[in-house]
Amino acid sequence: MPRVASTVFPFEIRLDRSSAVTLDRQIADAIRSAILSGELLPGDHLPAIRTLAAQVGVARATLDAAYGILVQEGWITATPGRGSFVSRVPPKSANFEKVPTIDHDPATMVPKNLNHEAHFCERSLSALLPQKNIPLAVVTTSDDMSPGRNFRAITARLAKRNTDFLMYTMPEGLLELREQICKVIGRLRGIKCTPDQIIITSGSQAGFAMCMRLLFNPGDKVWFEDPSYPLMRAVAHFNRIQEINVPVDEHGLVVDEGLRMAPDAKGCFITPSHQCPLGMLMSMSRRRQLLQWAKDNGAWIIEDDYDSELRYGGNLPFPSIQGMDTTGANVIYIGTFSKMLFPGYRLGYVIVPKSLINIFRGYRLISDRQGNELKQATVAEYMREGLYEGHVRRMRQGFEERRNLLLKLCREELSEWGEIMSGDQGMHVVFKFANQSIDDLQVQNACLQEGIEARAISFFYTEQPPIKGLMLGFGFFKSDQIVAAVRRIGFVLRSKFARYQV
Ligand SMILES: Cc1ncc(COP(=O)(O)O)c(C=O)c1O
Incomplete structure (x- = not known):
């Protein structure tokens, strides 16, 4: 069984954008170092290109090129339809004795003799961080909707x-x-x-x-x-x-x-x-x-x-x-x-x-x-x-009003990109993109840069997602915050994803 799920567990890769070394080479080097240091083990499933590209903040083509370098050098194998895996047989050039460490601070050295899944926990940290307390996070606390x-x-x-x-x-x-x-x-x-x-x-x-x-x-x-x-x-x-x-x-x-x-x-x-x-x-x-x-x-x-x-x-x-x-x-x-x-x-x-x-x-x-x-x-x-x-009844009423507002705003402001999927309960709705070739992880990241939480639906799928969309919370934010957030999403879509308009 592969250890690294393709959508959920990307590992951290720090890029030096001022370096003369190209980004694809830097990414390939980082993954190679992770293999040499034992952070990635033979047979581990690497994150999907789209997921890791969004996580690292590079174009898919760059990530594709990085994986290409690693395949060519024998560090990883790629199987169409299944994904990319750390090679079971490392390339002859691999020198596991001389682990290339970026710095030699003992606190940052990779520990050995751990449970097989220990590094998985480390990787999960960056991939599964909670949403920020900003609109339209699904669950948070608020003056008027939390118990007071x-x-x-x-x-x-x-x-x-x-x-x-x-x-x-x-x-x-x-x-x-x-x-x-x-x-x-x-x-x-x-x-x-x-x-x-x-x-x-x-x-x-x-x-x-x-x-x-x-x-x-x-x-x-x-x-x-x-x-x-x-x-x-x-x-x-x-x-x-x-x-x-x-x-x-x-x-x-x-x-x-x-x-x-x-x-x-x-x-x-x-x-x-x-x-x-x-x-x-x-x-x-x-x-x-x-x-x-x-x-x-x-x-x-x-x-x-x-x-x-x-x-x-x-x-x-x-x-x-x-x-x-x-x-x-x-x-x-x-x-x-x-x-x-x-x-x-x-x-x-x-x-x-x-x-x-x-x-x-x-x-x-x-x-x-x-x-x-x-x-x-x-x-x-x-x-x-x-x-x-009593609190549940009050929440139901308050949340319903905010949900209705969000649905109306999505119809008015975002209809050229998609629509809200059905569902009449809970604390979030799903805005489904009409043009499914859009990369919702990229939209999520672009929204976050504008101070909006809008979790990509792809994040929840294990393989190629049949639905691309955004998870929008509504319950804990006042009307003016919801209005501003939807307009901001509209701005992000118009300025960066105009080609996916329908
Ligand atoms: C599907 C699902 N289950 C459970 C939870 C609650 O988790 P916890 O009780 O650990 O806070 C969440 C929170 O976001 C959730 O989305």
Whole structure:
């Protein structure tokens, strides 16, 4: 299995644009050095040309030329349709004894004797950085849309008796919070569980890590939606799971395709109530089909339900798959407070079948011991007083108004480049380019230079993306900021991407 996914894990290459050495040669030299130093290993999959070109900030032709140099010199091989790989047999000229280091500071030397995936973590850092707190980031905090006065009052009140919450305690987390999650999230998302099935985590990311580590072994086949959330895929990759990239259509994951590709897979990670990033709902018949497959094969369905409390146009939120699993045996539900409260609060939970309770509790104990009970008590109280549900209602209303504004502005200002895809829930919409030969990663970078976050949809795909577009968040920004941001995107498109106008 290749170690470097083609879309997600480019490594850092610093260019000296004032140097007499051409950019393609500099890039080729940097990759060659990474191979010689062991940062890249034989068989590693190099990032796709388009991805790395956008990351490094050069034209695709330059990157193409750099890869060409490396192929010619024997450092890498290129297989049409599959991508480029570090050669299993290095060129004769390779001298691994004399590693060319740029500087000899011990702190920057490449360490040896590491876990095979250690360098993968290093590479992930630059490729998976969070969005900046600027329009139109998907999730951030704001004065008017994040919990305010009431939440602060509860925090202050509980902080006065903080010694109640500073002991070693149970790894699954505070009972009061688990009870509230059962009641409140039960009502909002249609989940069915008892408090003992809930393990509090420090967010979905910790839940992904638990599931990948506990439910699967290296080499196991697991279905993933393609496109999907790169930070979740990174955990799969880190755990050496064999990722089966199953396409999605307007009804969500194409289960028939999963069955064709890997009927014997051990599980499936899925965002059924708001596909990440495209935004569609998974239809009831597909959900039933997936549940039946899981039941028949003893496979796990891991449901990432990250922002589905928010549905607009008078439609009720679509219930979770967890609540549809009549056997209660196959679904692991991953929930988070990152979206509805604060991303930096780092609080989430997993809901597991009864058979997994002690396995997950034990894992929390040995991996992280326990969570912060003061924070858990604060959220439990916020829920107990009915404030959480009030906050969700207020968010739904405020977000709907901002979403409508964004849709109107996209129609008025950007229609010559594309349109918003369907989807009536969550915290972002997808603006799909009409001319699919545009490079959305380049648009993303150009927008960022103008102070706008607009994540490219290509970022979420593993291979050549069938959809190019931008992910636009709307919830946490005031009307004038949304207006200014859409106009700015229009300016970027007109000034730099005029040839893709339709
Ligand atoms: C698909 C998806 N799942 C989960 C999360 C939340 O992650 P966490 O709870 O680790 O903050 C996000 C955040 O952007 C997301 O996009």
